[in-house]
Amino acid sequence: xxxxxxxxxxxxxxxxxxxxxxxxxxxxxxxxxxxxxxxxxxxxxxxxxxxxxxxxxxxxxxxxxxxxxxxxxxxxxxxxxxxxxxxxxxxxxxxxxxxxxxxxxxxxxxxxxxxxxxxxxxxxxxxxxxxxxxxxxxxxxxxxxxxxxxxxxxxxxxxxxxxxxxxxxxxxxxxxxxxxxxxxxxxxxxxxxxxxxxxxxxxxxxxxxxxxxxxxxxxxxxxxxxxxxxxxxxxxxxxxxxxxxxxxxxxxxxxxxxxxxxxxxxxxx
Numbered sequence: 263x264x265x266x267x268x269x270x271x272x273x274x275x276x277x278x279x280x281x282x283x284x285x286x287x288x289x290x291x292x293x294x295x296x297x298x299x300x301x302x303x304x305x306x307x308x309x310x311x312x313x314x315x316x317x318x319x320x321x322x323x324x325x326x327x328x329x330x331x332x333x334x335x336x337x338x339x340x341x342x343x344x345x346x347x348x349x350x351x352x353x354x355x356x357x358x359x360x361x362x363x364x365x366x367x368x369x370x371x372x373x374x375x376x377x378x379x380x381x382x383x384x385x386x387x388x389x390x391x392x393x394x395x396x397x398x399x400x401x402x403x404x405x406x407x408x409x410x411x412x413x414x415x416x417x418x419x420x421x422x423x424x425x426x427x428x429x430x431x432x433x434x435x436x437x438x439x440x441x442x443x444x445x446x447x448x449x450x451x452x453x454x455x456x457x458x459x460x461x462x463x464x465x466x467x468x469x470x471x472x473x474x475x476x477x478x479x480x481x482x483x484x485x486x487x488x489x490x491x492x493x494x495x496x497x498x499x500x501x502x503x504x505x506x507x508x509x510x511x512x513x514x515x516x517x518x519x520x521x522x523x524x525x526x527x528x529x530x531x
Contacts, residue, residue, distance in 0.1 A: 264304050264305055264306050264312075264496045265496045265497070265498045265503065265504055266306050266308070266309050266326075266498060269284075269285050269498055270282070270283070270284050270285075270309070270326065270327070271283040271284075271290070271504070272304040272306070272312075272327065273290065273304070273506060274301035274302060274303060274304050274314070275292075275300075275301055276300050276301070277297075277298055277299075277300065278294060278295040278296060278297035278298060278299055278300075278301065278316070279292055279293070279294060279295070279301065280292070280293040280295065280301060280304065280314065280327075281293070282327060293327065295314065295316070295321055295330055295332075297316060297319060297332070299316035299317040299318060299319060300316065300317055301314055301315070301316055302315045302316065302317070302344065302345070302346070303315040303346055303347060305347055305348075305349055306349075307349045307351070307352065309326050310323075310324055310325055310326050311323070311324060311349070311352065312326070312327060312349075313347045313349060313355065313379075314330065315344050315345070315346060315347050315357070316344065317343060317344065318334065318341065318342060318343055318344060318362070319332055319333065319334040319344070320332075320333040320334070320344065320347060320357060320379060321333065322378060322379060333379045336357075336359075336373055336382050337373075337381070337382045337384075338384075340361060340362070340364070341361070341362040341363070342359045342360065342361055342362055343359060343360055343361075343362050344357055344358070344359050345357075345358040345359060345360065345370070345409045345412075346358040346409055346411065346412040348412055348413045348414050348420070350414055350415065350416060351416055352378075353376055353377055353378055354374070354375065354376050355374075355375050355378065355379060356372050356373065356374050356375075356414060356435065357372070357373045357375075358370060358371075358372060358409060358412050359371055359372075359373060370409070371384065372384070372435060409422065409423065409424050410423045410424075410426075410451075410452050410453065410493075411423045411452075411453050411454045413454065413456075414431060414434070414435055418432065418433055418434035418435070419431060419432050420435070421441075421454050421456075421462070422438070422454075423451050423452065423453070423454060426450035426451055426452070427440055427451070428440070428441045428443065428451050428454070428464055429441065430477065441477050443464075443471065443477075443480055450466055450467060451464045451465060451466050452465050452466065452467075452492065452493050452494065453465040453493065453494045453495050455495055455496065455497050455503070456475075457497060457500050458500055461473075461474065461475070461500075462474070462475055462477065463483075463495070463497075465492055465493075465494070465495045465505065466492075467491060467492065468482075469482055469483055470482070470483040470495070470515075471483070483517065491507055491508035492505045492506070492507050492508075493506060493507065493508050494506045495515065497515075500517070501516060501517050502514070502515070502516050502517070503515045503517075
């Protein structure tokens, strides 16, 4: 799920379907991408530029989702399955993928583009090549043993979740390190949100953990009604966002940073 700053909401669906709502009120409308592939991720850089990750294709919009262009040529001579896309800036994107079959089908790789997906440069994902991608029900996009989120900023630093574990990324995705989170809660994380460039939120089945981007001290935000296996969250400003559950539950989240008292609990806020 993604909610843009102009409060447009997008949710990934099955069989090439997106669900879209404009504003905080009203029903979600179906958007048919005319593909039988399942939609794994929806991500927007701003109100206009966004990407959709399907099983083996990438879709791009330049006008806020009014029109979508399919990208299924990645300069490779074999079939691939996509896992995620990271929008770095207006032109640069990276996609996470693995071969559809063969001896390296359990290995993860990166493809990088500096022209919105017109051309691609490959890079070996050498630190996490043996992360299992498939598990119960063969749902890699939702299974905790696979990748569920991946993002890098312009400086080459970022975060990822694999197997429910939160990783720090550096050196343009060449270096990976499991973040040491001191909490009694389980480490089955499913989504990441960064706010204002220095607040990091992690979604788990027990609530939300938040920290400054040094990732040293974490505070827990627990909301009533966070159930039904929350799998994704998105914020359209520093205080407000939404959480989507495994079976379609949508819960609105409103963060009162004064009430949470982040300044006292987490140095650097």
